[in-house]
Amino acid sequence: MASMDGSEPLPPPRPVWDDDAIDRLLARLLQAGVLLSTLLVLAGGIVFLLHHGRATPQYSHFTGEPAELSNVAGIIRSAFRGDGRGLIQLGLLVLVATPVLRVAGSLAAFVVLKDRTYMVLTSVVLLLLASSLMAVVF
Amino acid sequence: MTTLEVTVLIAAGAFLAGLLGALTGLGGGVVIVPLLTLVFGIDFRYAVGASLVSVIATSSGAAVAYVREGYTNVRLGMLLEVATTIGALFGATLAGWIAPSALAVVFGLVLLGSAWFAAQPRPERVVESPDPLATRLRLDGTYPSLQGEKHYHVQRVPLGFGIMAGAGALSGMLGIGSGALKVLAMDQAMCLPFKVSTTTSNFMIGVTAAASAGIYLARGYVDPGLAMPVVLGVLAGATLGARVLATTRSALLRVIFAIVVGVLGVEMIINGFHGRV
Numbered sequence: 001m002a003s004m005d006g007s008e009p010l011p012p013p014r015p016v017w018d019d020d021a022i023d024r025l026l027a028r029l030l031q032a033g034v035l036l037s038t039l040l041v042l043a044g045g046i047v048f049l050l051h052h053g054r055a056t057p058q059y060s061h062f063t064g065e066p067a068e069l070s071n072v073a074g075i076i077r078s079a080f081r082g083d084g085r086g087l088i089q090l091g092l093l094v095l096v097a098t099p100v101l102r103v104a105g106s107l108a109a110f111v112v113l114k115d116r117t118y119m120v121l122t123s124v125v126l127l128l129l130a131s132s133l134m135a136v137v138f
Numbered sequence: 139m140t141t142l143e144v145t146v147l148i149a150a151g152a153f154l155a156g157l158l159g160a161l162t163g164l165g166g167g168v169v170i171v172p173l174l175t176l177v178f179g180i181d182f183r184y185a186v187g188a189s190l191v192s193v194i195a196t197s198s199g200a201a202v203a204y205v206r207e208g209y210t211n212v213r214l215g216m217l218l219e220v221a222t223t224i225g226a227l228f229g230a231t232l233a234g235w236i237a238p239s240a241l242a243v244v245f246g247l248v249l250l251g252s253a254w255f256a257a258q259p260r261p262e263r264v265v266e267s268p269d270p271l272a273t274r275l276r277l278d279g280t281y282p283s284l285q286g287e288k289h290y291h292v293q294r295v296p297l298g299f300g301i302m303a304g305a306g307a308l309s310g311m312l313g314i315g316s317g318a319l320k321v322l323a324m325d326q327a328m329c330l331p332f333k334v335s336t337t338t339s340n341f342m343i344g345v346t347a348a349a350s351a352g353i354y355l356a357r358g359y360v361d362p363g364l365a366m367p368v369v370l371g372v373l374a375g376a377t378l379g380a381r382v383l384a385t386t387r388s389a390l391l392r393v394i395f396a397i398v399v400g401v402l403g404v405e406m407i408i409n410g411f412h413g414r415v
């Protein structure tokens with residue numbers, strides 16, 4: 001990359017994300033997250049359809065989901081009970097967590113790069129995500 | 139119809155939406171809600187909840203391929219995510235206060251806007267001169283092309299930031315990815331090359347949707363029985379679409395998609411006004 005004609009040297013190139021070990025690790029984590037989520041939703045779907053497949057669905061009338069399917073503790077409890085709907089919901093939680101994980105990984109990368117501005121910006125995004133997910137935790 | 143029959147039909151519809159969304163580059167999320175409400179008569183709130191999680195699925199699924207290509211401008215994505223996540227939290231909160239029929243009208247308008255957008259030719263507007271604010275924020279980058287590494291300079295950061303906040307609010311309010319608006323902000327306002335704006339937008343769509351997903355889950359809008367066929371169908375369709383994408387990117391397909399989206403938009407507005415959604 002150095003200039004060969006003796007003119008002013010080029011500024012050092014910006015680190016390329018593609019070559020970053022963190023980024024490759026992140027891609028693999030993302031892939032694992034989507035795969036795990038798909039498997040949970042698929043397994044839960046099969047259990048759900050075996051038990052409720054012949055019933056008439058009630059999607060045209062909004063009643064809202066019960067607490068056991070709308071907060072983390074309840075979802076984990078019903079998933080471990082082997083409930084189909086609980087397993088699907090756990091898969092969806094994993095899915096929601098994948099982009100959050102990606103932001104956390106970017107924060108780690110900016111810490112390694114000692115990039116103050118983007119450490120702050122990424123932390124703000126993480127805090128905003130956390131404030132939304134708090135609604136599901138409690 | 140039984141739950142099994144409805145599930146199979148919804149999965150098939152979601153598969154088609156995901157496939158078309160990936161092939162046209164507009165994302166399938168925007169047609170999921172009209173499909174569920176207009177065709178299957180599902181409550182608007184359940185439809186939005188299912189659509190939102192499917193948006194995350196396509197984004198994270200595609201991100202795996204995009205990260206390897208290395209076009210994503212992570213700094214720009216992160217800066218704009220401050221705008222989209224704030225917008226999303228605001229939109230998702232607002233959605234709880236607005237009647238579903240009114241939201242359906244807004245949704246219809248967004249569909250009409252997306253149809254118009256899909257039919258427009260979008261020239262690539264790469265600018266040679268740097269912008270002071272973008273330089274200070276180190277947003278400029280390079281991308282690989284046939285002629286080697288190419289530099290690009292990000293323009294009009296505040297305008298892009300503002301459009302992104304709006305895109306985030308619509309995403310949170312309607313359970314869509316707002317991909318069209320995100321790409322518009324980056325292609326046209328900030329003058330990014332297509333490859334960079336598409337991958338960076340995809341990166342942001344998942345994070346934006348995750349911001350409102352917590353609120354939707356807690357409010358009981360995400361029904362597992364309904365979300366299951368939607369997520370699996372869209373993910374399968376989008377994955378297949380991304381494979382085919384390398385060989386075909388038909389202009390005809392974009393026109394067909396634009397017409398479908400436009401018709402759905404008119405239907406949503408009419409149904410919203412009659413309070414049938």
